Amino acid sequence: MTKLESGIVILVNFPFTHLQSSKVRPALVLTTKGEDIIILGIFSRVPEKLQDSWITIDELNPAFKQSGLKKTSVVKTEKIAVVHQSLMRKELGRLSSELMQHVKQTLRKTLEIE
16 A cells, blocks of 8 residues: 555544544544554534634635545544554545645644644
C-alpha cells in the first residue's frame, strides 16, 4: 500500500473511544508510520455550538468539493486514532492547505503542545 499523505480524507473503520466497536466514517490523515495511519475523525452531525477543538468543513467553501465529503462536517481534533492501513475503505479527497493549517494549529492547542 502506498503512503498516505497528510491532508487526505479517507473512509475507514474508525474506533469508538471505548474500543469495543467501530463505525465506517470519513477521517483525516495526519501521517503514516509503517503500516499504521494516524487519523482524526470527521463527523457529519454539526451541532449549533462548536467546541474549540472542532473545525468545520463547510460545503459552501469553494474548496469543499475536493474533500470528497457529501455535506458540511466537523473534524474533531480530540478524536485521534491509530489504525492499520487495511482498515481503510477508500480515499475520498483532500483538504485544502489552508484548512489543513487550521487543523494543525487547533490540534496543537487540543494536545496542549503550544
